[in-house]
Amino acid sequence: MLSRLLAWVRPIVYLSNNPISLIGVVLVTAASVSWFAWLPTLWSGAIGNPYMGILLFMALPGAFFFGLALIPLGIWFRRKRADMPATFPPLDLKSTEFRRLIFFVGVTTIVNLIIAGQLSYGAVNYMDSVEFCGQTCHTVMTPEFTAYQNSPHSRVECVKCHIGPGAGWFVRSKLSGVGQVIAVALNNYPRPIPTPVHNLRPARETCETCHWPQKFSGERLRVISNYADDQANTLTKTVLMMHIGGGAGLTPGIHGVHLGTGVTMRYLPADESRQTIPIVERTTGGQTTRFVAADAKPEALKAANDPSKWRAMDCMDCHNRPSHAYQMPERAMNLALAAGEIPASVPWVKKHGLEVLKASYSSRDDASSRLPAVFAKIYRDRHPDVYAAKKAEIETAAKGILAVYRRNVFPEMKVQWGGYPNNLGHTDFPGCFRCHDDNHAAASGNKISQDCNACHGLLAMDEASPKVLADLGMGPGK
Template sequence: MTLIARYRAFVRGLSVNPVGRAGVVLTTSSFLTFLFMELLRLLGVLTNAYIGLITYLLLPTLFVVGLALIPLGWWLYRKARARADRELLAERFSPDAVAPRPGGSRLFVTVVVFTLVNILFLTAASMRMLTFMDTPVFCGTACHKVMHPEWATYQVSPHARVRCVDCHVGEGTGALVSSKLNGARQMFLAMFNAYERPVPTPVRQLRPARETCEKCHWPDKFYGYRQQVRVHYGMDRDSTPRYTTLNLKIDTGEAAGHAGIHWHVAEANAVRYASAEDERQEMLWVEVRQLDGTWRRFARRGEPAAPTPADWQRTLDCVDCHNRATHIYEEPEVAVDERMRRGLMDRSLPFVRREVLGALLPDYPDREAAMAGIAARLEGAYARLLPEMTAAQRQALERTITAAQAVYNRNIHPLMAVRWGTYPSHLDHRHDGGCFRCHNQELVDSTGAAVSHDCTLCHSFLAYGSAGPYQFLETPTDNDSEAAMHRYLREEFLKQGE
């Protein structure tokens, strides 16, 4: 009897009823399909992310279900026939298969071989499944509706080459188990449509920054300065550019002899705080460790001291400022300025900044309405502003519409209730958040001294809303109304080289 004939006889013997036949079909088909899909993947034919969900999650699950159905079918068959297993085996299989042999009957050897094959297959499939579940593609697409905002921003972020699990899971068995339990909870929330919209922040399950961020970014190795030129465009006809240039002091203070931005997270320093409801927005108090090991507390001015819950207290680390290190949602003005700087929105169109912002800011009910609304708003505006539009202007308008729609698609996600300003960044202080959560006049120590909020504490100004990016490096003229500020900021920057 050939090997294929023996396999067919074995399968017929197990197919004792519809349950057993279903188990055999599921097990065999899922096994063969898995091998076929893996072959296509290795050949580079299949690259779609959703194929991974089928190959590494669905097919192994069907295989296990099929394996479970086979003994269940046999148990139902034995119960219905009310006979001993030996009699049923002799009835379902040939005498040669069940005949005793020194190493066990042929049927026993067949079962052992298939058991080993199943174990090897499930081990390989499980390893591939775990590997696939660690990829950003799985994180971003498995729960497409829920994770689409995070997936969209991740792909254009500075950390697009860093795996999600490197920050959200971390290293070690404990971190892995904790993440899988949390993932199971999130899966059930997604299945029953019970998840929050938008996804709440801050994410309290993140691994500590010293275990994640500082694997690549070591605060004590940040030296010197980093220059940042920001271009803002006006709402006038020409969308006139104005420049703000910052010379960021990124030192920890150890080498420079004075504090820089990363002083807050230097290994020799410690800052801790308590925020209302642990939202990390409104600070109740801030404490700084002194050289003698004591803590200097800055509390809200005029408010009586009150105990704060332990889970509202936190030691400051990277993500307290870099809270949108990867999933960066832009402010509309910043997004438009950046696209104009890159030439994606054409300044040759009159009032282009004003009109694009006017098209982006309305609260559209869904993505389709937004795409149509943005195009209609800009088409209508330039039908009035440019009644005799040239071919070049038409092309510029089409590029601008495409860029505006891309800005919306990246930052706004109506299905998850993500709107403008849903996820603010604490990396600066354009508004009242960011640095000003701690550096303000309302947090004072026991002597009434406030946390420093000097503008030049963390950066020097080389230009501020100026016509040129380095205006403050030039010598101010006598008729300059801001000559005193200009001179002060110039001297403050130049003395850093002394």
């Protein structure tokens, strides 16, 4: 029996002892070894990393089957050569050919054990890294990567929000990823990258891995500095007490009203960027209230019958820029002045800063070479005395203003001021007032509130030294 089997295997062993088949053997063993190494993780279902899915379900089988195909291919080539012996050498350890084959397979298997494990682990880690996502396709991701670095999430990896835990979502993101890579290669990707992102995972599955509604603080004090465009860059402050809400026993607040336990909300956007919202529905305790905008178009009302047109409200409908927040020029200047990045001691710095920020530059490099010079020229021409007295500070200011520009404007990607609306607030973009506009009414006549104290206590508005800050021990200098 055994001898018959050996006789059958003999020609295969002999024939497969050729470079192509041996490469095939290496690939097959490497793939199998790696696969076995990951098997326990696979079985436990704890594939925390979506890219591991690509490796396990796509790369490994790819290598495996490619290697498998190489083995007969090599045999076929070898057979074509006319050096086929009439009888095949016996399969025993005395045969050098057979010994060599066994030695080769043995050594490569051990080497594979070491290399394949390391390689797959390294590759998975790399694909998860911020460097891979943010910097591989340079120009394309520059705006998002730059804004990200200046955000509260600059230590959170891209994949934590964009893919999240579990193997299921990697397929979707990878399928769209293939299209994106092709678009970058062909240089026909959209500029700017369109928003909102349609295949983004529902926010509650990603954001809530770190922030969960029970944990939000009840109230949060916000102090917003505003510099006027006068000679002294006069500073005033707005003080808001944000009714964040959440947490057991706390008032529902902003989070509880929209996403609290037992509450679901959905809305019908009328445009691609979800900036116009004619209809909103809020369901709680089995009761659904529909709010309709007084100026809703008849088409919008008709679209309400198509369930696919609705969007379930989640974190992203308010926090659509948690990590890629581009600012408007006024706000960006205010923040840089408050942070001391731009010295407020330079007369008219707010006014002239805005002037050069809003000018048009063909690229970021163009701005780097021209903006500081244009800024200095304004002072030389219009305020020669200031220029003479404060040359160094003006230079520092120019640097700060350029940094503001480079954080927010990316002509190469056609990302200009205000290109990406931020829905958190209502002063720069419609934001909350897309629904809270005192224009969306339910059948009962009840309207979605625009009461100035519904979302925040308005403790001070553009005051030079708000009393509330003094009461809290935050003196005028703060």
